[in-house]
Amino acid sequence: MxxxxxxxxxxxxxxxxxxxxxxxxxxxxxxxxxxxxxxxxxxxxxxxxxxxxxxxxxxxxxxxxxxxxxxxxxxxxxxxxxxxxxxxxxxxxxxxxxxxxxxxxxxxxxxxxxxxxxxxxxxxxxxxxxxxxxIESYLDQIASGLVEDGTALLTSREEEVLSMLAKGYSNKEVAETLYLSVKTIEAHKSKIMEKLNLRTRPELVKYALKHGLLDFE
The missing domain is CATH 3.40.50.2300 (Response regulator)
Structure with missing residues (x-):
């Protein structure tokens, strides 16, 4: 029942x-x-x-x-x-x-x-x-180049923050580099984790690696 x-x-x-x-x-x-x-x-x-x-x-x-x-x-x-x-x-x-x-x-x-x-x-x-x-939204995002496989729903700023965090930068270092407040970076991080259904930093790093966001050049 x-x-x-x-x-x-x-x-x-x-x-x-x-x-x-x-x-x-x-x-x-x-x-x-x-x-x-x-x-x-x-x-x-x-x-x-x-x-x-x-x-x-x-x-x-x-x-x-x-x-x-x-x-x-x-x-x-x-x-x-x-x-x-x-x-x-x-x-x-x-x-x-x-x-x-x-x-x-x-x-x-x-x-x-x-x-x-x-x-x-x-x-x-x-x-x-x-x-x-x-399906239409997925195809639109691919066509516009926003995402490669439809799993990411991040803005360009969120991708930037995700990339830096995955490389090991602290919230303060990311904030200083992007000329934002630490509070803003923390808000971006929370939104990123929520959108991607991630819970830990290792999961965040794994995601960034999979989606080509760990270019150290």
């Missing part, structure tokens, strides 16, 4: 999705939440298999923030974002936050059921247009 929590600020939406899920023989809604704070609390307490998460849940934590927090607290939980936003910027941010699925509220009922089964099985689920948007 796939155990599901639904997070949405509209009661009628929560009720409708609950009825849909509970009508399936292999899944069950174990709780619902009306905002980001509540879904984080209930997920950490009940440990569901899947969370169906709305993005806009005012006030307080929105779905994006809650998704990121849940992936830190309960990394084993699969999160599907169910939203009205059909935009690649939202898709990128949601995937970077750790969601396994992205589906529109305008989708067919069984598309959500399929999405739940898919992420529960350890795979990602994106509605067809989302996949097309990601």
């Amino acid at each position: 796939i155990r599901v929590i639904i997070a949405d600020d509209h009661a009628i939406v929560r009720s409708g999705i609950t009825m849909l899920i509970n009508s399936q023989g292999d899944m069950k809604v174990i709780a619902t939440a009306m905002d980001g704070e509540e879904v984080v609390q209930k997920t950490t307490e009940l440990k569901p298999d899947v969370v169906v998460m709305d993005l806009n849940m005012p006030p307080g934590k929105n779905g994006l923030f809650a998704t990121k927090q849940l992936k830190e607290l309960c990394p084993e939980v699969h999160i599907i974002v169910l939203t009205m936003h059909d935009d690649k910027e939202y898709i990128f941010r949601v995937l970077q936050a750790g969601a396994s699925g992205y589906i529109l509220k305008s989708a067919e009922d069984m598309d959500l059921v399929t999405a739940i089964r898919t992420v529960f099985g350890g795979e990602a689920y994106l509605y067809p247009k989302a996949t097309k948007l990601l």
